Structure formats: structure tokens, C-alpha cells
Amino acid sequence: MAENFRKEIVQRITKNLLDIQILRLIQTQPMWGYKIKKQVETKFGVKVGHGALYPLLNTLEQKGFLTSQKQQKGGRTRKVYTITSKGKQYVETYNNILKEQLEGLDIK
Template structure:
């Protein structure tokens, strides 16, 4: 997850910041999680909710507008 966030968004995350962030997003209803067994290990798999997708779309549009304003 850490590598994916850094690659897609250009944001550097400290290892200790990732799971508190995921927990916060889950509490706000932007993510859900499930524990799954995989290769003898238990993993927590996160899924974005409709509310989370809407938030990302809104934030993306606001950011896009700000960038376009700077180009004028």
C-alpha cells in the first residue's frame, strides 16, 4: 500500500503513519476492511467505499480546477 500511494500520488509515507491513516479512513467510512487468510498469514484487506470514491472524485476535481487556474 505504501509503495502504491507513493507512486500514484507522489506522497512519502512513513511506515508508522500508514496504518493509523487507514484506520482513520475506515472510521470515517471511506474504507472497509476484512481479515483474510493468505499463505498461512492473516492479512487485512481494505476496500474503498462509495463514500470514499465520491470523496476522491471531489478532491480530484478541486485539485484539477486549482491547477487550471494557475495555467490561465
Template sequence: MAKKNALYKGTLQNIILKLLSSEVKMYGYQLTKRAKELTQGELEMTEGALYPLLHKLENEGIIYSHLQNVNGRDRKYYFLTEKGKRQQADQETEMKSYLFNLNTIFSR
């Protein structure tokens, strides 16, 4: 993750879960590309930040993965589990409250 993205680091898990909740399935590169698109290039997730977090989330039962062969190459797709869907919804509520409060503070 680039230096300009330091503030995103603490919310990367929330971002990944939100992206996965918006799509049926996504693979790693697709997650990074979508985050970059949605933020108009502001958020650039590195493999070094993304994949350890995906492995952690999978170990915790929040996401699961499935290998699929696409054009002769294996691609690992990630999905939210039921636990992950509940956690994503809870985190989104918490994040919206956090953003509202930050906006209140910084708009003065």
C-alpha cells in the same frame, strides 16, 4: 514518512484513496510499495503515518477492511466504500485544480 516527503504529508489521504480507487483491494504494505513504485522511490510511507490514517478513514466510513488468510497468515485488505468513492472523486478534482495552480505559479 521521511523528511523529503514533508510535502506529501498533507496529501497522504488523497494518495491512499487514489491508490484504493485504482485497485480492487490493497493491504497496507501493498499501498506503501505501490506509492513508492509510482513515485520512483520519492514517496516512502511509514507504518506510523499509514496505519493511523487507515484506521481514521475506516472509522469515518470512507474505507472498510476485510481479513483474509493468505498462506496461513491473516492479511487485512482495504476497500473504498461508496462514500469513499465519492470522496476520492471530489478530492481528485480538487487536487488537480491545486496542482494546476501550483504549476502556474512555479512555472514563471
């Protein structure tokens, strides 16, 4: 039963906070869209439509969370994304909030 919950919650976090999960992935190493898609699918077990992913990556670049470099791999072009310091800050803030969530709530 707890395992059913697991998949469900991971999927919800991944879908709703997809940008953060992508930043976390790219923080481990620079990556391009197609690889991110595959990583999200194998790591988190969540299918990501590329029609949602590529616009999101462009948005994250526009916001200054990512930068990209075009890389030639044979005749195919890869757009390799690297996380910026702003992106790292966003992830760090996220991590801090998670820590607080684990510490629990104190309600009067």
C-alpha cells in the same frame, strides 16, 4: 531544474494529502497496508513509515471511506481495504478541485 521541482512537489502532495493518495490507490484495486506502503514508495518516491500508515488506514475506515476484509494468505493475515462510495465521493471532490485549479484564477 524543473525535475528537482517535480520530486519536491510530488513529495509534498503525497505527504500532506496522504489519505487522498491512498484512496486513489485503493480505488484502482483493493489493497492492504503493506502493499500500499510499497506502492507509495515506488509510485510516488515517498517513504511512508508504517507507524504512520496503519493508524491512518484505521482512521479512514472509522470515517467510512474504507472497509476492510481479513484475508488469509498462508498463515499470515492481510487486512484488505476496499473504497466505499463515501471514499469515492471524497476522491471525486478532490478531482473537481484539481480541475478548477488547472482552469486558473480570475482576480479583479
